[in-house]
Amino acid sequence: MINRVLVANRGEIARRVLRACRDLGVGTVAVHSDPDAAAPHVREADVAGRLPGASPAETYLSVERLLAVAKRAGADAVHPGYGFLSENADFARAVADAGLTWIGPPPEAIAAMGSKIEAKKLMAAADVPVLPEIDPARVGDADLPLLVKASAGGGGRGMRVVRTPEELRDAVAGARREAESAFGDPTVFCEPLLEDARHIEVQILADAHGTVWTLGERECSIQRRHQKIIEEAPSPAVGPELRARLCGAAASAARAIGYAGAGTVEFMLARDGRFYFLEVNTRLQVEHPVTECVYGVDLVRLQIEVAEGARLPAAPPEPRGHAVEVRLYAEDPAQDWRPASGTLHTFEVPDADAEFAVPAAYGLRLDSGVESGSEVGVHYDPMLAKVIAWAPSRAAAARRLAAALRGARIHGLTTNRDLLVRILEEPGFLDGATDTGYLDRVGLDTLAAPLADEAAVRVSALAAALAQAAASRAGAAVLGGLPSGWRNVRSQPQRRTFQGPGGPVDVDYRLDRNGLTSELCPGTSLLSAAPDGVVLDHDGLRETFTVTAAGDAVHVDSRLGPVTLVAVPRFADPSGRIAPGSLLAPMPGTVVRVETEPGAEVAEGRTLVVLEAMKMEHRIAAPSAGTVAELNVTAGQQVESGAVLAVIEGTPE
Structure with a gap:
């Protein structure tokens, strides 16, 4: 029996594993980097161990530090979650060598699927349909369009679509950089790009006694940057006959590598109904909750029980x-x-x-x-x-x-x-x-x-102004129940300016014995105003606006859609002005590459700098055509959000 689990992860999946452990009565150990010291998963564990540093390499990817925490905390098992070291066979072996139980598939199964190139060969040998592999050095015009993919890892990192021969070199180089950064392995390969195909995956769960469950399919086709954003179970494109074939292929894949534990076999479903193996994710998937809901199971609990040697029932529950x-x-x-x-x-x-x-x-x-x-x-x-x-x-x-x-x-x-x-x-x-x-x-x-259209932004700005006025009068000894600006006789309107989603919003209104009048929202009347909420009669309907201030920002939530506004001061600080044509860093990150030089003529939209942040590369493009008057960064440099990367001077007409 497992008594105490170290969760070698962070964030949402760490909390998910901790919850399953609590339900089983199993003790828990969290780990955290320095930026995560106050994260919810740290508080929710029985005990937590610090991983000094901030970057993944020195924290959640450090086998030595993770095992040191496990030893100090008396853990007897490790759950890797997903991402980080969850599909690292060397980590799984190190856990076992330390005398701990690995809550995951055998290291041999992880290693077999750790290289997508080798995994495809194994699956082909098991009669699972696969797409042909293309060597990046041997790509011809007939091979296009194609997809460049990292051999290790997943999550959309190290993937590039190539449609023309001119794109290939940069795509391969970029995929290699991203794969090296995310997975420590720059190996990439190419395969045919299936246009408008569906991404279908089958959840598997196997025990060490030969039972393999296939828990139906999930559809994960809606993706950005090859990363899923919406998943569902079952797929609207899969009927009983196709489901049986997909699940049969997934079970064959699991048996071919001696699988045990939870995992996912991913396929691409072409428009003609044929499907092809993509990879086996030898871990829990981000989207496992949809399968849990439909089948009424707790996959993390089952992972732990399988790791303890439990036998699965002969067949999984029926979906609902x-x-x-x-x-x-x-x-x-x-x-x-x-x-x-x-x-x-x-x-x-x-x-x-x-x-x-x-x-x-x-x-x-x-x-x-x-x-x-x-x-x-x-x-x-x-x-x-x-x-x-x-x-x-x-x-x-x-x-x-x-x-x-x-x-x-x-x-x-x-x-x-x-x-x-x-x-x-x-x-x-x-x-x-x-x-x-x-x-x-x-x-x-x-x-x-945005969900909030221009009309919704205007009335939300009015509500924000009225809430701020109410806040300024809160606790007033005289007429404290009236918002600021109320007059017994007609006077100048109250004015506030906000920066809205589409630009400045000027709010003017009067409050007098005849009620609220505003040129911004004609015909709107005030029913009540408080610092945290305003009720208006708008277009003949009673509308409630919840108002939350955070620094200069004012957040207005209503049926009309969420709106974020920023109060504009009456007198701007001239020292805060930024030179026209400045190219600003949209986020903190590391400069991976600089693709221009001082004095260069650039077109609008041309990539000038590539930043790496949040595990992905981000291209920073010229805001307008012109000449690079200043270039303030070099490759490898760390930059903060808002830093001026370059200044583009417009080309005279």
Whole structure:
């Protein structure tokens, strides 16, 4: 029996494993880097050990430090979660050599699937359909389009699409850099690109006594940068006959490598109905909650029990209903998926029926690595949480999930929440027309549009101004119940200016014996105003606005959509002005490459600097055509958010 588990991970998955351990009565040990010292998973464990440093290499990827914490804390088992060392055969062996139980598949199975190149050969030998491998040095025009892929790791890192011969060299070089940084192995290979295919995967669970479960399929086709953002079970494209073939291939793959524990066999499903092996993820998947909901199982608990030597029943439970999961990221889809870092002032998802567990009945599940006040840094993946809806039908699950996201209060960081809601409500998605080309086909101009339109921004700005006015009068001895600006006779309007999502918003209003009048929102009347909330009669409807101030930012949540505003001071500080044409770092990061030089003529949109942050490369492009007047960075340099990387002077007409 396992008595105490060290969770060799962080964030959401660490909390998920800790919850399963608590349910089993198993003691827990957390680990943390210095930036994660105050993270929720650290508090929730029985004991926590520090991994000095900030970067993954010196913390969550340090086998020596992880095992040292396990020894000090008296752990007798290690659960790796996903990512980091979860698919590292050497780590699994080191755990066993230290006399600890490894909660995962045998190191030999991990090693067999650790190289995608070798894994494809093994699967072909087991009669599992595979795509041909193409040597990057031997690519010809007939091989295009193709996909460059890292042989080690996953999560979309080290992957590039190549459509023309001119793109190949840079794509291979970029994939190698990213693979080396993320997985310590720069090996890449190429394979044919299946256009508009579906990404389908089968959950497997096997014990050490020969029983292999296949727990249906998940569809994970909606992806950005080859990383999944929406997953569901079952797939709307898979019927009983295809499901049987997929599950049969997955079971064959598991038996071919002597698998035990939880894992996932991933396939690409082409438009003609044929499917091809991609890889075996020898670990728990991010999207495991949708399978847990549909099959009514706890995969982490089963992982622990299998590691203890338990036998699985001969057959898994029968599936029930449909589950959809979204990954909530701190990123801006409209700005090339630019990640965000900083303080998450508010994080609330109301009406969640369960956290890190299957709801007692159809309902909403939340698996989050953050809470209100959490700091989101630049060293790790920007995923904040997963929100999962489980319902009798796919349409019901999508509706429940969209409503939950609309009602969530998320302040302080830009997220992909609005994009997720728009996808869940988009007709093509609801019809099941999801494939890997979905985002490009529907278009980010549609899907990344804010939920709050211009009219909603205006009335939200009015509500923010009225809430601030109420706050200034709070506790006043005379007429304290009236917001600032109230006059017995008509006077000059009150004025405030906010920077809104689309630019400045000037708010003017009067409050007198006749009520509220505002040219910004004609016909809107005030029903009540408090520092944290305003009720307006707007377009003949009673609308409630929840207002939250955080520094200069004002967050307004309502049925009309979330709006973040920034108060504009009446007198700007001239020392804070930035020279026109400045190219600013959108986030803290490391300069990987500089692709220009002082005096160079550049076109609008040309990549000038490549930054690495949150495990991914980000291209920083020229905001306009012109000449590079200043270049302030070199490769390898660390930069802070807002740093001036270069200055572009416009080309005279």
